[in-house]
Amino acid sequence: MPSVPSSSLAILIDADNASPTVIAALLAEAAKYGTASVKRIYGDWTHDRLGGWKKELLHHSIQPIQQFAYTTGKNATDSAMIIDAMDLLYTNRFQGFCLVSSDSDFTRLATRIREQGLTVYGFGEKKTPAPFVSACDKFIHTELLEVPGEEKDTKPDKPTAKDLRKNTKLINLIDQAIKAGTPEESDWANLGAVGSLINKQHPAFDSRSYGYPKLRSLIEATGLYEFNPSEKHLQVRRRPKA
CATH class of the missing domain: 3.30.420.610 (LOTUS domain-like)
Incomplete structure (x- = not known):
C-alpha cells in the first residue's frame, strides 16, 4: 500500500470561481500531493449565489472566510485570499499551496509562492487563462476530476x-x-x-x-x-x- 504524502498543504478556494460539485474530487486529487493542513474558502457569504457551498463546507471541514464586496466592479475576495496566502506563506509551515480558481488575478500570487521555494498546484476550469496555468508547478483542470454521480459520457473518448x-x-x-x-x-x-x-x-x-x-x-x-x-x-x- 503506497504511503500518504507528508507534505503540508494550504488549500485556498475562490468561491466565486469554483464549483462545489467538484470539491470532493478536488480534495482527493490534492491528497496525492500532500496533507491539507489548512482548507479555506473566500467569498461574500451574505449572497445566495454561494448557498450551494454550505453542505460541502460542513462535510469537508472547510473554513469559510467572509469578505464583503465593498464596491461594484472590484473583487475584494481575491485581495483577501492573496493577503491570507502571504500570511500563511511566511509561517514556513507549508511545502505547497493549492490555489482553486479560474481567475488570472492569482497569477502573481502563484509566482510569488514559487519564488519562496514552495510548490503550487492550481485547480480550475479549462477556461482558466494561460498565464495563471503557467505560473503553477502543476495545474489540474477540474473537468477531468472524477465527480461522484456525474455521467461518464462527459469523459473524453480514448483516441486510437x-x-x-x-x-x-x-x-x-x-x-x-x-x-x-x-x-x-x-x-x-x-x-x-x-x-x-x-x-x-x-x-x-x-x-x-x-x-x-x-x-x-x-x-x-x-x-x-x-x-x-x-x-x-x-x-x-x-x-x-x-
Whole structure:
C-alpha cells in the first residue's frame, strides 16, 4: 500500500470561481500531493449565489472566510485570499499551496509562492487563462476530476494509436522529455523523470485529457515506445526501428 504524502498543504478556494460539485474530487486529487493542513474558502457569504457551498463546507471541514464586496466592479475576495496566502506563506509551515480558481488575478500570487521555494498546484476550469496555468508547478483542470454521480459520457473518448501518432504536438512532447531524461550512459529514461519534465514544460498536461488515467498507459497506447520493467524504476524509450 503506497504511503500518504507528508507534505503540508494550504488549500485556498475562490468561491466565486469554483464549483462545489467538484470539491470532493478536488480534495482527493490534492491528497496525492500532500496533507491539507489548512482548507479555506473566500467569498461574500451574505449572497445566495454561494448557498450551494454550505453542505460541502460542513462535510469537508472547510473554513469559510467572509469578505464583503465593498464596491461594484472590484473583487475584494481575491485581495483577501492573496493577503491570507502571504500570511500563511511566511509561517514556513507549508511545502505547497493549492490555489482553486479560474481567475488570472492569482497569477502573481502563484509566482510569488514559487519564488519562496514552495510548490503550487492550481485547480480550475479549462477556461482558466494561460498565464495563471503557467505560473503553477502543476495545474489540474477540474473537468477531468472524477465527480461522484456525474455521467461518464462527459469523459473524453480514448483516441486510437493511429490518432495519437497523428498528434505531433503530443509525440514531440514525449520525445523531448525522454531525450532530456535519458542519461548519457543509457538508452532508457526514467518514466517518473519523463513525467516531471513534461509537467515543467506544460503544467496543465494530464493524460486524462486524452482518455488515459496514467502517463504510462497514454505512452503505451501510441505504440511508439517500449518499457523496461527489469529496473527498480520503470524506464521508457522510443521503440527501435526494425
